[in-house]
Structures are given as structure tokens and as C-alpha cells.
Amino acid sequence: MRFPVPALADLPEDLRERLLAVQEKSGFVPNVFLLLARRPDEFRAFLLYHDLLMDRPGVLTKAEREMIVVATSAANRCLYCVVAHGAILRVRAKDPRIADRVAVDHRKAGLTARQVAMLDFALKVAGEAQAIGEGDYAALERHGLSREDGWDIAAIAGFFAMSNRLAGAGDLRPNDEFFALGREPARPT
DSSP states (O other), X not given: OOSOOXXXXXXXXXXXXXXXXXXHHHSSOOHHHHHHTTSHHHHHHHHHHHHHHHHSOSSSOHHHHHHHHHHHHXXXXXXXXXXXXXXHHHHHHTOTTHHHHHHHHGGGSOOOHHHHHHHHHHHHHHHHGGGOOHHHHXXXXXXXXXXXXXXXXXXXXXXXXXXXXXXXXXXXXXXXXXXXXXXXXXXXX
């Protein structure tokens, strides 16, 4: 990484507890958290907005939210987010191949028509948000997605565009653990 990262012991208690909980659950601390933790107030804001977007109840499933991140991060050429969120998508969708297919071509990924419409919208937000029009919302509505769902899709695409750019500027590399996550069956412990 291009920036120094703090030691877990040096972080404010709330952030240290959050990262230790992640480490306990997954077995490692994602590099993005270490990079962002260098500015604790910004990291808290990042985590708050992330959790509001990715964990809120709604029509979009957690796996579909991750599909948005993977597809738009691929369009933004963010290796870190494609690999990290691809791992999360594989786990949430219980499909070891889905992330690779979504990252390369969501239209050939075996998704539902609703999910294709969702990703078409997300990719338009990622690449040409100024061109979003009523027809784009109508396309979502034809697949049972409301204007509010469109907002959620746009917010996820926008939030992760910021994350993609910080990852690029910080030369953020995916943790090795992400590459296998969700691809191989869990080994008995």
C-alpha cells in the first residue's frame, strides 16, 4: 500500500473492536479496513454508510447488492473490490462461479432478467450517471424494482466508485484469503 497503516493496538477502541470482530469471523482483517483506519473519523463514516447500504432491509438481497459492487468495480477496474466483493458474493449466493461471470459479463452470467436489469442500471450509473432518464427507471419497474430500489442501486454504485478510486490511489491489494473464499468447500476443523 502507498500509505502507512496503523497497528490494531493503536486504533481507537471502537474501531479496534470492529476489526477484531471481523478478524474473528473471517480469520483476517481486510486490507481496505487497514488502509481506511489511518483516518478514524473518515473510516467511521465509511463503515456507517457501507452498513446502511449493504445491510438494510429491502427488495435487493445481500447477494444482489454484492453483484452491484462486483459489476461496477469491474467496470471501474478495481482489482481489490472485484476480488473482495466477489468472495462475499460467492458466499452469499452459494455459487463458486457467479462472481467471475458477473465481473466479466453480467448478461451471460445466468442471472434472472430482474438482476440483469438491476446491473444494467448500476453500470449506467457507474459509467454515465448523467444520462440516467425516465426510461431507465421504467426498465427497473418492468422487473418489479421501484424508483427507491433504483436509488439503492445508484447509491451502492456511487459509494463503491469512491471506494474503487481510493483503492486505486492507495495501491490496495486483495488479501490472499479472498481468492479462495467461497470457491472451495469449508474444511472440517
